[in-house]
Amino acid sequence: MTYKVGIVGCGLIGHKRAEALGRLATLVACADVQLSRAQALAKQHGDSCFAFDDWKALLEQDLDIVIIATSHDALAEVCMSAIQAKKHILIEKPAARNTKEITQILEIASNSGSLVHVGFNHRYHRAFQKAKSLVDELGDLMFIRARYGHGGRVGYDKEWRANPELSGGGELIDQGVHLIDLARWFLGDFNEIEGFAHTYFWSMSVDDNGFMLLKTPQKQVAFLHASCTEWKNTFSFEIYGKKGKLEISGLGGSYGVEKLSYYKMLPEMGPPETYCWEYPMKDNSWEVEFAEFCEDIRLNREPAVNLKDAKAALIIVETIYKESGYDHSA
Secondary structure, three states: OOEEEEEEOOOHHHHHHHHOOOOOEEEEEEEOOOHHHHHHHHHOOOOOOEEEOOHHHHHOOOOOEEEEOOOHHHHHHHHHHHHHOOOEEEEEOOOOOOHHHHHHHHHHHOOOOOOEEEEOHHHHOHHHHHHHHHHHHHOOEEEEEEEEEOOOOOOHHHOHHHOHHHHOOOHHHHOHHHHHHHHHHHHOOOOEEEEEEEOOOOOOOOOOEEEEEEEOOOOOEEEEEEEOOOOOOEEEEEEEEOOEEEEEEOOOHHHOOEEEEEEEOOOOOOOOEEEEEEEOOOOOHHHHHHHHHHHHHHHOOOOOOOHHHHHHHHHHHHHHHHHOOOOOOO
16 A cells, blocks of 8 residues: 655655655645745655645645644644544654643544654664664663764754744753653653753753753663754763663764664673674665554554653653753643
């Protein structure tokens, strides 16, 4: 079966999602508040792809899947309407601005027949897929240490991400949720949440740095830092077990070559056996993720990355924002 897809939000991520459809789906409708952007994306997919400046008009089309790649303020509203229109949905992270919005989506999605996949895309990078296949070799996991940040750009504090009404927060809800989701994927749920969010450099009312110390019931710890004052794009994710360590660095492009290193502890300890995998080729995570969602639809199974994962991440973000004096949840 070839699925019919509509994309709401035709910026950078909307284009990436369109490119990832492959032979599994056909793009038949695009919508963006800037009609020219929707028209530009639609033009790339032939005369049978239509462009709209109103996402409600898009939902009236004959579609199987709606991909939502808007600014954060529109995510929940579009998603709930798409569920009511009986579409399956791939919604970009964080899926909502706060826990109130994500709870509303969950209530509407319950028993609706619509499947909702949340775009925590980093799970599908080659290095993380390989790490997931190796993690049991580490024995009992102890802690995770991770950093994720970009170098910023002139005018960053004037973009939509700097407006809490549009974004729901700053760096913590932007790149920070990726770290939270990945940490949960390996360690499970966190029941103790500590952290601090603050803006150090940018003149804006949202955070430019988020620091997290998260603990599971077994006292496994995730020590995470998301920053947009990194000055050079950085990604580092280390998983420590009693028998070794996995280290993922880079995400391709400006973040550097994606690489996985496995440090295997020897019985006598000392320098570990070391195995490395590098992935300099084109990132295929978007295609892998979409293909999995299509299989979810075919089998009518709950997506592996779903609204419950998004809510768990937002609970952590919201808790730290409130502790830090950034309450965007109203």
